[in-house]
Amino acid sequence: MNIMTVIQAGELLRDAGLKRTPQRAAVLDYLARAGTHPTADEVFAAVNRRLPRASRATVYNALRALREAGLIQEVRFDAAVARYEVNLMPHHHFICRVCGGFEDVAAADVQPRVRLKDGYQVEGCELTVRGVCATCGERGQPRRARQRV
Amino acid sequence: MNIMTVIQAGELLRDAGLKRTPQRAAVLDYLARAGTHPTADEVFAAVNRRLPRASRATVYNALRALREAGLIQEVRFDAAVARYEVNLMPHHHFICRVCGGFEDVAAADVQPRVRLKDGYQVEGCELTVRGVCATCGERGQPRRARQRV
DNA sequence: TTATCTGCAAACGCTTTGCATCGGA
């Protein structure tokens, strides 16, 4: 899913027991269209463009509410800053050692077989794959580090 | 490895091109003995117990130097706070949904098969397994959340 | 001897919170 209509956003919010405010809808809509892993500040910038009176605190509050409702996911990769993405199909992440860029990896492309001690129940797993992306592999060193998305 | 002698710590530091200071040795020694995933603050508390004049800044500096030297590893799991562990055998992590505790999972118990797009080189991967640990599974709900280690 | 590290304090960046007001249901 790459497009989330305003109506869909409203339904998702209502189903999650959250009020449908323009700010929350804007956050959800932006994340759904982004296709990247925006930071809270990037979400704020986008939301603020559409709703100039929207504040950082509101965006942070909205991100938390959406996360707790299970509508979006928080990823941290290496850094302290949180990044967000809508909950679509289960997937994993690839981080390029050279340019630092992030990419999604479809869960279908990964088959982790996990054996834990007796009594441990596995409910899911997240894989972070590290390596070098095709672009960086071609030219050896990137002219400049790719923007982390 | 669960024991790191002061001599070993000194060798590791020297091999990494770092000066062997009592503070750094204390950080390394504590992490090697810990068997958990201490936060910077927990490392500071432990180091400060042995070296009462050691400061937080020094511990943070030491943790960064050791990380950049590849002697220790930083893990973040979900949270903003960084946690540290010595670089031993490659391994993954298990996080209990109920008590929030972390545990190591030997890499041998995981066989991730990753297929990426052409040109992508995989250098390694970190798996975070989520579920319920044996203790929490037995008693349904924990009396109190286990300390995250 | 000298580059490096320590310790202190202050700054920094990201995130949360208190509170009065506003607005969706």
Next chain:
DNA sequence: TCCGATGCAAAGCGTTTGCAGATAA
């Protein structure tokens, strides 16, 4: 109407940095 969300500002927390003095090599 009324509970919950917004917006502002200020605080909180983990971490980094500047700098003078100390120290390992």
